[in-house]
Amino acid sequence: MPRQQSWKIQAELPVEYEIIESHGLLDPDNPDLLRLPGGRRGTGTRLVVLDHSVDELYGAEIRSYFSKNKVVVDYLTLPGSEENKSIERVLEVVNKLNEVGTNRLSSPPIVIGGGVVADVVGLAASLYRRGIPFVRVPTTLLGQVDVSVAAKSGINYGGYRNRLGAYTPPPRTLIDRRFLATVPDRQLRNGMGEIFKMALIKDLRLFELLEEYGAELIETRFQDPRAGSTGLPGTVADEVIGRAIAGMAEELQPNLWEKDLQRSVDYGHSFSPLVEMRALPELLHGEAVAMDCIFSALIAADRGLIDDAQLERIIAVARRMGLEPSHPLFCDVALVLDGLADTVRHRDGRQNLPMLTGIGQVCFLNDVTENEIERACAGMGGLLDANAGRPGQRIGSDL
Ligand SMILES: NC(=O)c1ccc[n+]([C@@H]2O[C@H](COP(=O)([O-])OP(=O)(O)OC[C@H]3O[C@@H](n4cnc5c(N)ncnc54)[C@H](O)[C@@H]3O)[C@@H](O)[C@H]2O)c1
Numbered sequence: 001m002p003r004q005q006s007w008k009i010q011a012e013l014p015v016e017y018e019i020i021e022s023h024g025l026l027d028p029d030n031p032d033l034l035r036l037p038g039g040r041r042g043t044g045t046r047l048v049v050l051d052h053s054v055d056e057l058y059g060a061e062i063r064s065y066f067s068k069n070k071v072v073v074d075y076l077t078l079p080g081s082e083e084n085k086s087i088e089r090v091l092e093v094v095n096k097l098n099e100v101g102t103n104r105l106s107s108p109p110i111v112i113g114g115g116v117v118a119d120v121v122g123l124a125a126s127l128y129r130r131g132i133p134f135v136r137v138p139t140t141l142l143g144q145v146d147v148s149v150a151a152k153s154g155i156n157y158g159g160y161r162n163r164l165g166a167y168t169p170p171p172r173t174l175i176d177r178r179f180l181a182t183v184p185d186r187q188l189r190n191g192m193g194e195i196f197k198m199a200l201i202k203d204l205r206l207f208e209l210l211e212e213y214g215a216e217l218i219e220t221r222f223q224d225p226r227a228g229s230t231g232l233p234g235t236v237a238d239e240v241i242g243r244a245i246a247g248m249a250e251e252l253q254p255n256l257w258e259k260d261l262q263r264s265v266d267y268g269h270s271f272s273p274l275v276e277m278r279a280l281p282e283l284l285h286g287e288a289v290a291m292d293c294i295f296s297a298l299i300a301a302d303r304g305l306i307d308d309a310q311l312e313r314i315i316a317v318a319r320r321m322g323l324e325p326s327h328p329l330f331c332d333v334a335l336v337l338d339g340l341a342d343t344v345r346h347r348d349g350r351q352n353l354p355m356l357t358g359i360g361q362v363c364f365l366n367d368v369t370e371n372e373i374e375r376a377c378a379g380m381g382g383l384l385d386a387n388a389g390r391p392g393q394r395i396g397s398d399l
């Protein structure tokens, strides 16, 4: 037998990326969009990818910003919405990077738009030359409170959410809340779906803020400093956005590469991914997440982990923010079980289901049964009726 040799390579990859609020981002005197982390300016032609609505609403301002700053820029406009989180759109970005002649490090593309274009460009950047930096400017509420913190990007493929993706955080994400002034109501409610998740898993104060001011924040598009004024420094809008981002950052940082598949931020993302894909284009991501939060809360209440009053309070807050608690596809036991089976594969063979033990607290379950799922589906049926005026009721009570 010839001797067999072996080698082992070990390396560490320190990662640092920043999420910065920058008011008046498109003011030509504001240098934030031009700087790379470390303060340098980029070189070469910069590709700026714009969400189509952003181009319509802010395209002239964006073009004037770069031309006043004498930056050589080329533009690509892509559509938002979930159906466009596709491999075709990723390749469109790759082709444009080739055309523009993007440098390996010094001319990072800039993406300005919602979570969909951020994910598409994020994946393209992580594949291009095996990974180039990019700059992310989220312009939706969901983008600013959730995508802004993310290290990963993903696209939908084969009927599954985020089936293809990568972990390549952009060195810099810039948030200007002024973009929210033009975001349609439904999209703002959609963003509230992810804030609702964050409040439920770890932040009672955030939940109380949503309870009291959520509807008003949507109405005023997070723009009015007087909305929900508590007389404290900073506005309620600042506090809600700040707490959501800080909560997400605190959860992601210690487990950025998701080696631990017990993740509380997966709350709201256990049963919904397949339902959301099947419902396309009817349900938006944050809407499906909010429904999954309630589906999971029904299981928790059925087990006695939370009480009926807490369950009703959770459903009432969702409704107050204009988020429907249920959808007929959440009553389809076979579909929900199929979705859970895929989630179990995603969590490497375990359910790891984040489950509320109170508002702002979670535990993880690995023994949720088909019977419990059936009862939760029936409970979602009860909430469909409730959409027409009946108050939510504990699952199992009308079986
Ligand atoms: N990478 C991650 O870890 C991560 C984290 C959270 C969410 N996401 C993804 O984000 C996606 C959802 O993002 P989204 O809710 O922003 O959806 P989206 O990107 O489809 O944007 C929603 C709509 O708002 C429009 N829009 C964007 N900015 C606007 C503005 N300022 N004014 C008016 N209209 C504007 C878009 O054109 C689109 O029609 C989901 O696919 C989700 O998976 C990814």
Ligand SMILES: O=C(CO)[C@@H](O)[C@H](O)[C@H](O)[C@H](O)COP(=O)(O)O
Binding pocket: 146, 154, 162, 194, 263, 265, 266, 267, 269
């Ligand atoms: O929707 C997303 C990511 O697309 C985020 O809101 C969310 O917090 C998490 O990343 C979820 O835990 C979902 O993760 P995954 O199913 O995409 O792996």
Ligand SMILES: [Co+2]
Binding pocket: 194, 269, 285, 289
């Ligand atoms: Co999500």
